[in-house]
Amino acid sequence: MEWLSLVLFAAVCATLLLGYPVALTLAGVSLIFAGIGALLGVFDANYLLTAPSRLFGIVSNTTLIAVPLFVFMGVVLERSKIAEDLLVAMSSVLGRFRSGLGVSVILVGMLLAASTGIVGATVVTMGLLSLPTMLKRGYSPELATGTICATGTLGQIIPPSIALVLLGDVLSSAYQKAQLDMGIFSPESVSVGDLFVGAIIPGLILVVCYLLYLWGVSRFSPSQVPSEGQKNEHASLGSLLLALLPPLLLIVAVLGSILFGFATPTEAAGVGAVGALLLAGIKRQLNSANINYVVQETTKVTCMVFLILIGASIFSLVFRGFGGETLLKEFFTSLPGGVFTAMLLVMVVMFLLGFILDFIEITFVVVPIVAPILIMMGVDPIWLGIMIAVNLQTSFLTPPFGFALFYLRGVASDLVRTEQIYKGVIPFILIQLGVLVALAVWPQIVTWLPHTIYK
Template identity: 45%
Template sequence: MLIDHLELVMFAVAVALLLRGYPVAFTLAGVGLLFAFIGAYFQQGYFASGDVNFLRPFYSRIFGLMDETNEVLVAVPLFIFMGVMLERSQVAGELLQTMGRLFGSLPGGLGLSVTFVGMLLAASTGIVGATVVTMGMISLPSMLKYKYDKGLACGSIAAAGTLGQIIPPSIVLVILGDTISNEYIKARRAVGDWAPDPVSVGDLFVGALLPGLMLVGLYMGYQILLAIFRPQMSPAMDVTEKVTAAEVMRVLFPPILLIFAVLGSILYGIATPTEAAAVGAVGAILLAGGRAEEGSPWPQYLALFGLIATFVLTRFFDLRLTRTVIEPNDLIGIWLTAAMLGLFTLGLAACLLRVWRSGILANVMQSTTKVTAMVFVILIGAQLFNLTFRGLGGEETVHEILSAV
């Protein structure tokens, strides 16, 4: 009977509502709460007492999720800020236009450009919505203009846009890393291991990098095969103005440098994901500030000079301030480093002022707040759904299904 398997009915109802287009957060929370009362009415699972007292831990789970000591989730708004800032500052649009001119003269070149830019945006933003919208607005009209197959054009944009779900720094991986780490620690403690090694977000980033690149390779391989065997589906475009190597480097170098700064610092263990997210947010401000006022990139150069000089000074001087005795040479190095950091701060402040005066900053902050709120509301709804699902015996059902496979 269905009453004996309410957890499966609950899952099916949630999937059906999501496919109907209802908001994820309210669907998860609403279905979870509804089936908690249904389970209590029919006295199923942990609701056999006829009430919903099993949901009492919901409050502690929410406060545990948002605990002030949980630094991992701080990376979420920072990565979102970085992605929205890059999208608002037209970095994505300029990348698409330049890559389109570079590869567009080849059959399937526009599709390859979309996939390549989608990979770069995924690695520099970590969010999906802004990427898909940007590429759809810029690339889709051009692809349809040059008689691309509609399904191929839309599929290429949608597939490239969703690369942000798997290629680091993905917001999904940040949230999964925090959740998996907590559950892994609980599982290890349940079997008597009181000092387990946690699963870090950096580990997930390392694990997701190769599959993400493989997925990009498969997308591009499919587009190349279509261009060879069905050239009418992805014809070449007429490129009247060739792109120069200098122009390609000018467009590609800043995002690649930002990707290296964010991902490199995580993968090499130099910074935690939260610290790397802060680096990415600062880098996005510098990139946006240089584009806010064309022809005057001095704040970027000033900040870059100060940053490089600081790294160089750390190689030649001991800059620790907690020492009892500081050598005169090191003292000079400390003052020089402070001066270079001052130059970096001045350049960053100038870029931030430019972004604010252009109106970009206000839009970015609003979008960041909305997306961050959406992410955390989904987390709260998922906690309620998960608690009810487990209360109805869903955990045991899943275990039985997987064991029987």
């Protein structure tokens, strides 16, 4: 009766499309199927006896403590107006050059992504700050909206990313399970720090590709870019460095402590949270209203993540109880083309699921099922994690259901039409797909730095 596991997965997706909460859908539909299966004698209810210990393991997982800390850091930086000051200073210096404002948006978005790690926060912040100015300066709506959406999704891949924290925890469990299934007892594992290091080069490649595309547009399609830059007599490199120094110091403190082994990702997240509070205090933004907002938003996001993780854990137990993992393992190993075909199929399915599910649901529901199988087939877990992150980043941009498009649509003025947003992101989707193909052809782009640092 292994086919019932596929029916369970389809029922969960269908229920989600009806608009029911993700966490409750995962747990509720799974328990209903488990009850029906137990009555029919095709499901062993003893699988659910391990649920309490699994759920306790989730809420006591020290790695996942990094999630609320990174969320806290991101929301504090969002409220302290650091991005606003940085964008003003950088556009004042670079605005004298053609497409200088667009370059400023990409660079500030990169720093904001590395500071907050939250896609929605980056897209909304950059949309509110830069979209009206870009349109006023003469940028085409397509180029302006596409640049902002694509830059906002960098929070998915550039560390410290919440997506990489969650992926690191899931892949660590998947790696250990794959090792045990193969009869290998090794102390080696996959850490969040490994994914952080592996994501540095792909993230920088994406930023460089965005900048090259912007230069190409200004060169070969000048009608989309202002004919002259905005000159500012009061612009100075000193003001730029003054605005650039605080977020850079925070990024170096967080990532540097991880890269050089001074702190675990959870400890580094604590450093980032304290650093964000210090920066907000220096900018005199640490008032009671902002603190209340930060605490509420952090609590909401943290509760959402852990509730989804609990629901996904119950779904995973029931899915395995119906023999779904065995069914998928047999299916993947029987595919012509071996690892290549299996990996391609997983990437396509995750890309399509990215239209209807957030990265949190995909990370907790899909990755625990397919990752152990792919790792047993010889796939490097660090490379797999970065491929998943870049893939989901691309799906968040793809019309008509890309989440980044919805975020920008919510803050864009009525002067920008939805179809213009859709057209604007297409070149950036092609860029990200090109980078994804490059990572597939040359996995060393991902694996070289982690293996060099931690060998």
